[in-house]
Amino acid sequence: MSETRDSRTLPEGPARLSTRDADFNQRLDALLDWESVSSVEVQQRVDEILQGVRSRGDEALLEYTRRFDRLDAPDMTALTLETARLRQAFEGLEQTEREALATAERRIRDYHHRQRSDSWSWRDEDGTLLGQQVTPLDRVGVYVPGGKAAYPSSVLMNVVPARVAGVAEIVMVVPTPDGVINELVLAAAHVAGVDRVVTVGGAQAVAALAYGTESVPRVDKIVGPGNIYVATAKRAVFGLVGIDMIAGPSEILIVSDGGTDPDWLAMDLFSQAEHDEDAQSILISWDRAHLDAVEASMARLLPTMERRDIIAASLGRRGALIEVASEAEAIELANRVAPEHLELSVETPEAMVGQIRHAGAIFMGRYTAEVLGDYCAGPNHVLPTSGSARFSSPLGVQDFQKRSSLIQCSPKGASRLGRVASVLARGESLTAHARSAENRIGEDED
């Protein structure tokens, strides 16, 4: 977007749209449009860094950390924090913070425990066993951004599901530019149960986790948010290791029946907009006067916000208040947007939720502020963005467990299945397949 829009502290505010407008579909599509593209230059720099760490290991890691984080470490030991240091960070916090972290961790753990899959198997009528064996990943790497986007809540949300899944070792990487360490982040790592922290970041940290170095063990999956270099590096190593989704800007879509305090809704919209200037806040209602009231609340409250410049830029660029003809139209629109966060700020959300087909997380009722889900309600705050809730899910224990299919044929089962497989394999002209099956055909049909 243009500089001129960025530099204004108070743009015109969120767009006002109505589904009755002739150009509604076009305007909505333009607002929703988001494509994350890494420039060729970013790609090349990331490729170089990946190659450097892959071939030169710790030496390259130290060199890039010196260059990009202005942190001159003699060796990797100086960049590694053991669990005692994490505990120390936790113990150095105020009691209210320690309690808040512990409460959040406990609730997140309780919720995610219910997502665990167990192995199962059964025997068919021929005595053949069929099933699936569920196992945790061996080792996981969690990326945590440094600087202003260093969120302890993000540490909990990425680490706790891995721990609940039974992952044996969790390595966290977090850049500490100029050596500045965020104690809250380390405290969250302690509470979540991280095994060790390496204070490196960027594409070089992703490379270290994907390929392994002398000091950083190679992991099986890398999760956690990061800037464009981190995202590009994760995409590049995908396949060699697993990765979580590549997140776009954060979004909220609120459906209001007009009965929620406009000041509450204004603040809920602000809470999303304050993330960054590309974040998206949309309110939908069939009550035009209510939309007017929320707009007035936003105008009144904006000057009182510490992050008002970011909020104003985000709302002016990607925010919208949308008038619809009916509740049914609101639901249809929510399904079309497939938002990361969906607030159903209505009297009876139970009647509406079953009609929602696509959303990362659904916040039901006037009391359920989306931010409660960001921190401590229990469900994960790592959610599909940019409409990808059409086909993907919140981060969960499922991301840290995997399945192996199990088959154990009885002689009779092998014989029966062998006859079927033989026909199909010959239909595909795969005769070694057919003969392998035929070897096990016996006297099953007598």
Add this chain to the structure above:
Amino acid sequence: MSETRDSRTLPEGPARLSTRDADFNQRLDALLDWESVSSVEVQQRVDEILQGVRSRGDEALLEYTRRFDRLDAPDMTALTLETARLRQAFEGLEQTEREALATAERRIRDYHHRQRSDSWSWRDEDGTLLGQQVTPLDRVGVYVPGGKAAYPSSVLMNVVPARVAGVAEIVMVVPTPDGVINELVLAAAHVAGVDRVVTVGGAQAVAALAYGTESVPRVDKIVGPGNIYVATAKRAVFGLVGIDMIAGPSEILIVSDGGTDPDWLAMDLFSQAEHDEDAQSILISWDRAHLDAVEASMARLLPTMERRDIIAASLGRRGALIEVASEAEAIELANRVAPEHLELSVETPEAMVGQIRHAGAIFMGRYTAEVLGDYCAGPNHVLPTSGSARFSSPLGVQDFQKRSSLIQCSPKGASRLGRVASVLARGESLTAHARSAENRIGEDED
């Protein structure tokens, strides 16, 4: 690899390795090494095709089909097959083939039914509801390769889980170069429950499914195997739509205790090797005489195989017979390789399977030929390759369902959670977050 190796019909056969060899680790790593890289040229051609279909829709689709498949269709109707045509293909088959397809479909459906997730929720001590709502994807695209790699079994394995998940519409694309249609593939589409078939392929088919055209509806996820153009296109549209894994060459690793007929094991290894020259077949045993016997069986049986050239090339290039010191070492090696297919051809596989941490599918006991899983045992044959079983799973119903988190706070719950969220949000300097939470704080602690 070099032309000279390819052109020999009988290379030296699979490598013989022993874990006692000084260079064992290096040799094994070299055998396992596989990296799928799209050349810059392929990337550029794919980008062009994607852009063409995105901007010009059906017109581009018809043009690319003319150029790449030598198929001159006047319009998209001529490239669309409705369900009546699929039924006709099924009815035109021999009875044994019809029965084999129906049996396979029934067993695959039965197995996958057990993978379905249900929505759940509970209320905590404050009356706050927490849960997850499980919904199917709206529309899925299934890619089926044309020509010699057109496998009806692959149609069943990709479509049935989507159907079981409750996907409302399944669109299949399959190229028909020179207009040649594979009736078995269409019959499988009928049995599996495909809603319509479009006879286009390559990157242009992926583009049509990802972006939608006038005649091809945009889907939410694209699954199914394809050549390097298809794989490159799938990678490019990932994010806009979901995709399944990008598969590498097929692999089998067999652990034998020496008690299985060497001719059976030879054919099991051949069945993997006959797929293509990059396929990998490995046998591990602690019984050297048994390895010798299997090697002799392979030499004797190879000349009788219809696809002996491919088998010989594959075995010579990537096959191995590995002698280990013990059963424990065999298990360790299997976990290190994390094979797509693992055959435990031993007397008591039940005692071994719990120690297997990484494998796509595990075939237990002498009677369980891997090929039975390819066609009709029930579990999916789309499995993680190239060691990715360390972090990923067989294709399943899970790939066609998604979760939305549910939170519905009671006033008391919102108040309690609001206090925790406020502390954490202020720790992250996100004051709109804090104030949104604080709006819901009431008199919870009295």
